[in-house]
Structure formats: structure tokens, C-alpha cells
Amino acid sequence: MPSEKQILTVSEITRQIKFSLEQSFPRIWIQGEISNFKRHTSGHIYFTLKDEGAQISATLWRSRVANLLFDPQDGMKVIARGAIAVYPPRGTYQIDVEQLQPLGVGELQLAFERLKKKLSDEGLFDEEHKKPIPEYPEHIGIITSETGAALQDIRSVLSRRFPSLEVILAPVRVQGAGAAEEIAAAMSDMNTYGDVDVIIVGRGGGSLEDLWAFNEEIVARAIYDSKIPVISAVGHEIDFSIADFVADLRAPTPSAAAEMVVRDRSELIDIIANICYTMQGNVDDRISSLRDRIQNLIASYSFNRPKDLLRESVQRIDELERSLSRIFSHVFQLTNQRYATIQHSLESLSPKKVLKRGYTIVRKDGRVIASAKVLHEGDRATVQFHDGDVKTKVEE
Amino acid sequence: MSSKKSPKHSFEDSLKRLEAIVESLEQGSVPLDEAVELYEEGILLAKECGEKLKTTELKIKKLTKDINGQFQLTDSDAE
Numbered sequence: 001m002p003s004e005k006q007i008l009t010v011s012e013i014t015r016q017i018k019f020s021l022e023q024s025f026p027r028i029w030i031q032g033e034i035s036n037f038k039r040h041t042s043g044h045i046y047f048t049l050k051d052e053g054a055q056i057s058a059t060l061w062r063s064r065v066a067n068l069l070f071d072p073q074d075g076m077k078v079i080a081r082g083a084i085a086v087y088p089p090r091g092t093y094q095i096d097v098e099q100l101q102p103l104g105v106g107e108l109q110l111a112f113e114r115l116k117k118k119l120s121d122e123g124l125f126d127e128e129h130k131k132p133i134p135e136y137p138e139h140i141g142i143i144t145s146e147t148g149a150a151l152q153d154i155r156s157v158l159s160r161r162f163p164s165l166e167v168i169l170a171p172v173r174v175q176g177a178g179a180a181e182e183i184a185a186a187m188s189d190m191n192t193y194g195d196v197d198v199i200i201v202g203r204g205g206g207s208l209e210d211l212w213a214f215n216e217e218i219v220a221r222a223i224y225d226s227k228i229p230v231i232s233a234v235g236h237e238i239d240f241s242i243a244d245f246v247a248d249l250r251a252p253t254p255s256a257a258a259e260m261v262v263r264d265r266s267e268l269i270d271i272i273a274n275i276c277y278t279m280q281g282n283v284d285d286r287i288s289s290l291r292d293r294i295q296n297l298i299a300s301y302s303f304n305r306p307k308d309l310l311r312e313s314v315q316r317i318d319e320l321e322r323s324l325s326r327i328f329s330h331v332f333q334l335t336n337q338r339y340a341t342i343q344h345s346l347e348s349l350s351p352k353k354v355l356k357r358g359y360t361i362v363r364k365d366g367r368v369i370a371s372a373k374v375l376h377e378g379d380r381a382t383v384q385f386h387d388g389d390v391k392t393k394v395e396e
Numbered sequence: 397m398s399s400k401k402s403p404k405h406s407f408e409d410s411l412k413r414l415e416a417i418v419e420s421l422e423q424g425s426v427p428l429d430e431a432v433e434l435y436e437e438g439i440l441l442a443k444e445c446g447e448k449l450k451t452t453e454l455k456i457k458k459l460t461k462d463i464n465g466q467f468q469l470t471d472s473d474a475e
Contacts, residue, residue: 164451
């Protein structure tokens with residue numbers, strides 16, 4: 001029989017066990033296979049870790065579920081980091097998991113493939129959902145870490161190629177707990193804000209775990225839901241992320257994304273110079289060809305025909321005038337001659353000329369007397385000679 | 397969705413318009429006075445585009461939400 005002093009209550013021994021165990025295993029790594037996986041409505045996850053010879057209960061509190069890089073399932077081999085905890089009401093011990101990782105990269109790869117297949121089956125990667133990237137964006141949204149290499153890379157490429165841009169940065173954590181949620185929220189914020197033409201989302205290279213946020217479903221769905229075209233730019237060239245598949249355009253690196261999103265400034269200056277040159281040349285050509293046409297018209301036969309006609313008419317008028325004046329002077333001459341002849345004949349017919357030849361005209365009371373019978377004795381008459389009149393009296 | 401803030405034409409619009417102008421001019425079917433108008437418009441647009449290309453400093457703004465959920469743009473500290 002043990003001494004009275006050594007008799008403990010259940011609670012007391014449990015407390016001692018709890019103290020002893022929890023102090024001995026505050027931070028341990030356990031490797032095992034998941035079984036009895038249960039996600040409680042409260043959000044906490046309960047499961048058992050086992051191997052061939054033993055098993056241990058495990059809990060993953062809701063606050064840490066967000067840190068999971070993958071979707072744990074029964075049968076999956078994992079490494080759990082955490083502390084041993086004793087649960088006095090049931091007298092059980094368990095591991096209070098802080099971090100859960102698939103065992104080896106193979107498991108992460110499996111998780112990746114599983115999500116990829118799921119989203120692919122849902123059509124999230126379909127070409128028909130891809131939005132065209134604007135050719136000349138002026139407002140570029142970037143979702144990445146404010147302190148990361150990706151932002152610096154993008155910044156330097158944009159500064160060199162096409163600096164007349166507005167870059168809107170939504171700073172997020174790109175790895176670790178909560179990164180995926182922040183990226184997804186930033187994607188939605190960019191869309192609500194609206195005044196960006198294209199979004200670049202990404203980060204510099206890293207391990208598969210580092211890049212994991214870009215393999216999360218929540219990020220994939222946020223990219224898919226974006227009304228603004230999204231370019232993914234995750235890690236180095238060889239790494240493909242789920243974000244890459246769902247994005248409208250995949251850039252192998254952040255620098256490449258910047259190269260793709262804007263054209264080179266000097267190239268654009270050339271294009272515009274070319275346009276000006278073409279416009280100028282075109283208008284010059286048109287003006288000079290029109291000028292030629294006008295000159296051809298002026299020189300053309302038809303255009304000059306009216307002038308010719310005019311000239312001909314003028315000439316004709318001149319000719320007519322000349323012949324008219326010729327005719328006129330001829331007529332005038334003729335008239336003059338005829339006039340002289342007539343005058344001559346008239347003169348020869350004049351009675352004065354007859355009088356000169358010795359004839360006389362007898363008048364009685366102003367009337368010419370052409371017969372002797374008209375005169376009687378005692379009549380007074382006037383006899384006209386060529387050089388004067390004589391008054392006479394008829395005697396018989 | 398918020399509206400675009402760009403006061404003038406966007407670079408893309410200007411460039412597309414320029415290309416359209418060149419195309420109409422090249423076709424040669426527009427009357428001369430119209431062609432001259434197109435040309436004048438084109439030169440103005442080209443000048444506008446040229447001005448934009450002259451900018452050498454990249455502007456980076458940080459998008460944040462205030463406590464009321466309103467978006468704010470602040471200068472980025474990232475240098």
C-alpha cells in the first residue's frame with residue numbers, strides 16, 4: 001500500500017503528466033500517415049497520425065488551417081510540427097499541430113496536380129475565358145510584395161521601356177500564412193478600384209513552398225473572376241503555377257511580364273514618326289498630283305478651245321471690219337461719182353442754162369406762159385432772160 | 397466600376413485613330429479638303445502621343461483601403 005502522501009487525485013496526476021509531457025515535447029516533428037481526417041464545422045481539423053506500430057491524435061486549430069499549403073487527405077504521408085498537449089477531460093494526449101507539410105516535394109506536387117486537374121475540369125484554364133491584353137496600357141496594376149525583387153524588376157523594365165505609365169501597386173505578402181488570401185483580396189480590390197488596364201500578379205523565384213500561394217485555389221479563382229486582364233509572373237522560367245494556367249497571359253518572370261505589357265518607347269516613337277511621315281507624304285503627293293492635274297487641264301486642248309474660238313472670232317470681226325470699211329469706202333466713192341454725174345445732168349437740165357442759149361421765159365402774174373394764146377393785147381408780162389427780167393406790154 | 401480618369405485620349409485610342417487616318421489617306425478616296433482635315437487631326441494626335449512618350453519618370457502609386465473601405469492612392473515607398 002503506498003503512503004497517504006502519494007495518493008493523487010486523477011486531476012492531480014493528469015496535471016503532472018500534462019506538465020511533464022508538455023515540457024518535454026514543446027516543439028517536435030512527427031512523420032506519419034493521416035487517417036480519420038475530419039474537418040469540424042468550427043473550422044478546426046482533427047485527425048490521427050499513424051505508422052505501422054502506433055498512432056497519435058492530432059488537432060489543427062482553425063487559425064492555422066489557413067497556413068496549409070495543401071489539402072490534407074486520409075492516407076497522405078505528412079510531417080507535422082507542433083507540441084504535445086494533454087487533454088485532461090479525456091485523459092488523452094495529442095499533437096497540437098502548428099504546421100503540416102506533405103512528406104517530400106512529391107506530395108506537394110500531387111496536391112498541385114490535383115488542384116490543376118480540378119480547375120481544369122471546371123474550365124478555368126479554357127482559352128475562351130482568356131481576355132486580350134491591351135496593346136497600350138497606361139495604368140498597370142501590380143500585385144506583389146512592396147519589398148520584393150519582382151517589383152524592382154518590373155519597375156526597372158517599365159522605366160526603361162515605357163515610363164509614361166501609372167503603376168498602381170497593391171502590396172501583399174507573397175509567401176507564408178495568409179499570402180494567398182491577401183493576393184486574392186488585392187485582385188478583387190483592383191477590380192473594384194477599376195482604373196487599371198491590366199494586372200500583373202507575381203513574385204520572384206523560390207522553392208515550391210515559397211511559390212505555393214500562387215498554387216492556391218483562392219488565388220486561381222480570384223484571377224479567373226477578374227474583369228481586368230491578368231498577367232501572371234511567378235518565379236523563374238521553369239516554374240509553372242496554377243496562377244499561370246488561369247491567367248490571361250503567363251510571363252515566365254516579373255521582368256518578362258513588364259517586357260510583355262508595354263512596347264518599347266523608341267519603337268513607338270518610330271511608329272509615330274512613320275505615321276507622320278506617311279501622312280505628310282500622302283498629303284504632299286495628293287497636292288502635287290492635283291497641281292499637276294490642274295496644270296494639265298490648263299494646258300489641255302479642250303480647256304483652251306474657248307480661247308481659241310474667241311481668238312478666231314476676234315480675228316473674224318477684224319476681218320469683217322476691214323472688209324466692211326473697204327466696202328463702205330467703195331460705196332462712198334461710187335456714191336460720190338454718181339452724185340457728181342447727177343449734179344452735172346441736173347445742171348445741164350437747169351432752165352438757166354437754156355436761157356443762156358437765148359431762150360426766155362414769159363410769166364404773167366408769176367405764172368409761166370407756155371402758149372401765145374394766153375396773152376391778149378394790153379396784158380402785162382415779165383420776160384426772164386438769163387441775166388435779168390424785163391417788164392413788157394403785149395401790143396397785139 | 398469607376399470611370400477612366402485620363403482627360404485626353406488614351407494612348408491606344410490616339411494611335412488607333414492615327415492608324416485609321418493613315419489608312420483613309422492611303423486609300424485616296426477622301427476628298428482633298430477632308431484629307432487636309434484628317435492630316436491636321438493626325439498631326440495633333442501624333443504630337444499628343446509624342447508628349448506622352450517624352451515622360452521619363454515612372455509613377456508608382458500604392459493602392460490602399462482606409463478604414464471606411466475607400467480606396468486611397470499614396471506614393472509608394474519602394475525605391
